[in-house]
Each structure stands twice: as structure tokens, then as C-alpha cells.
Amino acid sequence: MDARATNAYWGRDGLDRTILDALRAAGRNVDALTVDELAPADHFHSGGKSATLRLARLAALRPGFSVLDVGGGLGGPARTLATEFGCRVTVVDLTESYVRAGAALxxxxxxxxxxTHRVGDALALDVGADPFDVVWSQNSGMNIPEKERLYAGFARVLRPGGLLALQEPMAGPVQPVVFPVMWARDAGSSFLRAPGEMRRVIEAAGFTVRAWDDVTAEAVGPSTGGDGPAYSVQRIVMGPALDAIVQAGRRNRAEERIVMIQAVLERRADASAPPPRTSG
Ligand SMILES: C[S@@+](CC[C@H](N)C(=O)[O-])C[C@H]1O[C@@H](n2cnc3c(N)ncnc32)[C@H](O)[C@@H]1O
Structure with a gap:
């Protein structure tokens, strides 16, 4: 998906207002909002905030770490890493309305x-000269077919010994995926690979696996058949279309068509330069 297709699929104008209205309707005081109260409406991935906490603990994130959250959406995970782990987080996302709403929240x-929030493409990270301690990527690579280039780009912006903290839906042992899923109406914009293949691609990009956990059983969300409150980000963004996603998600989970992986990988010192960008 290019920038225009990504914005057309994911983007919604005025999302911060819509989220605040939904929280107000649910009885929250939006003038004294906490990260926890906001969590159902800004963690846009299976498992919600608890999945973010799990991955952050798996990566042993520490205060002062600089984190690049690639495809960081509305910034729920980023704000959690800042408040609960003391990290400084740069969120990059291709969807402009998410960057605007994320910055407002x-x-x-x-x-x-x-x-901080900025518009940017995961495949062409332009984030300055200082390498990051951590690249964080939570449910953000599903629309991207060029996995080799994606992970080589992550290695490029990390210091040697830096960490990639990854949560990603991957292709289960039974195929094909049942559509629609959260990130795609059909197979034309969904690019999942099997865990073994993903692991090989990321290792070849210059990483060593530190942890590789199948969390399908615990990271429940609409893509795996779960549902949430009316003010969940999934309901707010997808509206009535969420019902068909949840229905398909039940099958994708029960029939092992989609699995959810959390992984932590360390950038090797000898990670080579990524291949050049070949097309727009
Ligand atoms: C399901 S949301 C996850 C958002 C966030 N990581 C979270 O967990 O709350 C997927 C995100 O990936 C972003 N995305 C998709 N393709 C991208 C790309 N090529 N570069 C940057 N962001 C991308 C979308 O804009 C969207 O915000």
C-alpha cells in the first residue's frame, strides 16, 4: 500500500475529538484523562495495553531509552512506554490523521x-543521525509486502546492540486468511508471512533473536474474534464494519489461520546496510 492507499484505508478526520466524545459518553472526565482511561481508545492492536506491557517487559525497556515506534498509530503504546517505562518515544506513522490526533492526545x-509524532513511511525512515536504542513495531507491518526492506531499515536506525520489539500478526499453519481483517478488506493489501519465514527474514536483516513467543492465546482482539467497548479504537475507526472483522477473526483464530507473535531481537554489530529503495 502506498501513502495514498494507507491514508484512505486507515485515516479518519478529527479522531481525537471522536475519541474524547466517546469517552465522555462512557462517563469519563476527559479534562482529567489518564493513560489507562484512554487505553481502549488508543492501543490499536490485539491484546490492548496489557500486550504492550508484556512486550515492553520482554524487551526489558529501561528509563532513558530512545524508542522509535514505527507505525505507532494514535500513540497509545508510545504514551505507555513513556509513562510506565520512562522512555523517550518518537512515533512515525504514514496516516496523517493519526499523527494529528496522536499529537493532540x-x-x-x-x-x-x-x-513526539511525525508523518513517515516505515519503508523510508528519515529520523535523523542519532541511532535509537529500540525500534518498536506493534501490529504495523501487515500492509507491507517488502519485509526484507522493512527490517533492514529498522537495523539501519538502531545502534549496535539495540533492540527490535515486535508484535505482529503472522500467517498460521492453515491458509488462506478469512477476510475482512482489521488491516485489509481482501488479500490485495494483506501481506502476512509464516513465523518461521519472518524469523529468517529478520535475522537476515541483521538481528539475533532474544525472545520469540506465540501470544495468540492471550493477545485477544477483533482480528482474533474478540470485541471491545463502544469507545474502543477498533469500533471508532471501523464503525459497523468491525462486526464482520470480529466474525472473520473468530475463524482465523480457531482455525489457526492467523497467529500473533511477540519477539525481541538484538541488532548485530555486523548488520549490513539495507538495499536501496527501488520504487516510490
Ligand atoms: C493497527 S494500526 C497499529 C497502530 C499502533 N502500532 C498501535 O498498536 O496502536 C496499524 C498502523 O500501521 C500504520 N502503517 C501502515 N503502513 C505503514 C507504513 N508503510 N509506514 C508507517 N506506518 C504504516 C497505519 O497507519 C496504522 O497506524
Whole structure:
């Protein structure tokens, strides 16, 4: 998916307002909002905030770490890493309305000194000269077929010994995937690979596996048949279309068509330069 298709699929105008209205309707005081109250509406992945906490603990994130959250969406994970682990987080996302809404939510929670949001493509990371301690990627690579280039790009922006913390839906042992899923109406924009193949691709990009966990059983969400409150980000973004996603998700989970992996990988010192970008 190119930038235009990505924005057309994921983008929604005024999302921060819509989220605040939905939270207000659910009885929350949006003038004194906490990261926890916001979590169902800004963690856009299976397993919600608890999956983010699990991955952060798996990676042993520490205060002061600089984190690049690639495809970081509305910034729920980023704000959690800032408030609960003391990290400084740069969120990059290709969907402009998410970057605008994410920045507004970060400002509302008074976290602008620790979390920043910018528009950018995971396949062409342009994030300055200072290497990051951690690249964080949570349910953000599903629309990207060029996995080799994606992970080589992650290695390029990490310091040697830096970590890739990954949560990603992958192709299960039974195929094909049943559509629609959260990230695609049909197979034309869904690019999942099997865990073994993903592991080989990421290792070849210059990483060593530190942890590789199948969390399908615990990271429940609409893509695996779960549902959430009316103010869940999935309901707010997808609207009535979420019902068919949840229905397909039940099959994808029960029939092992989609599995959810959490992994932590260390960038090797000898990681080579990524292949050049070949097309727009
Ligand atoms: C399911 S959301 C996950 C958002 C966030 N990681 C989270 O867990 O809350 C998928 C995100 O991937 C982003 N995305 C898809 N393709 C991208 C690309 N090539 N570069 C940057 N972001 C991308 C979308 O804009 C969307 O915000």
C-alpha cells in the first residue's frame, strides 16, 4: 500500500475529538484523562495495553531509552512506554490523521516532552543521525509486502546492540486468511508471512533473536474474534464494519489461520546496510 492507499484505508478526520466524545459518553472526565482511561481508545492492536506491557517487559525497556515506534498509530503504546517505562518515544506513522490526533492526545496528557509524532513511511525512515536504542513495531507491518526492506531499515536506525520489539500478526499453519481483517478488506493489501519465514527474514536483516513467543492465546482482539467497548479504537475507526472483522477473526483464530507473535531481537554489530529503495 502506498501513502495514498494507507491514508484512505486507515485515516479518519478529527479522531481525537471522536475519541474524547466517546469517552465522555462512557462517563469519563476527559479534562482529567489518564493513560489507562484512554487505553481502549488508543492501543490499536490485539491484546490492548496489557500486550504492550508484556512486550515492553520482554524487551526489558529501561528509563532513558530512545524508542522509535514505527507505525505507532494514535500513540497509545508510545504514551505507555513513556509513562510506565520512562522512555523517550518518537512515533512515525504514514496516516496523517493519526499523527494529528496522536499529537493532540499526547498534548492533552501533558506528555509532549517525552512523546513526539511525525508523518513517515516505515519503508523510508528519515529520523535523523542519532541511532535509537529500540525500534518498536506493534501490529504495523501487515500492509507491507517488502519485509526484507522493512527490517533492514529498522537495523539501519538502531545502534549496535539495540533492540527490535515486535508484535505482529503472522500467517498460521492453515491458509488462506478469512477476510475482512482489521488491516485489509481482501488479500490485495494483506501481506502476512509464516513465523518461521519472518524469523529468517529478520535475522537476515541483521538481528539475533532474544525472545520469540506465540501470544495468540492471550493477545485477544477483533482480528482474533474478540470485541471491545463502544469507545474502543477498533469500533471508532471501523464503525459497523468491525462486526464482520470480529466474525472473520473468530475463524482465523480457531482455525489457526492467523497467529500473533511477540519477539525481541538484538541488532548485530555486523548488520549490513539495507538495499536501496527501488520504487516510490
Ligand atoms: C493497527 S494500526 C497499529 C497502530 C499502533 N502500532 C498501535 O498498536 O496502536 C496499524 C498502523 O500501521 C500504520 N502503517 C501502515 N503502513 C505503514 C507504513 N508503510 N509506514 C508507517 N506506518 C504504516 C497505519 O497507519 C496504522 O497506524
Amino acid at each position: 499526547t498534548a492533552r496528557l501533558g506528555l509532549g516532552d517525552r512523546v
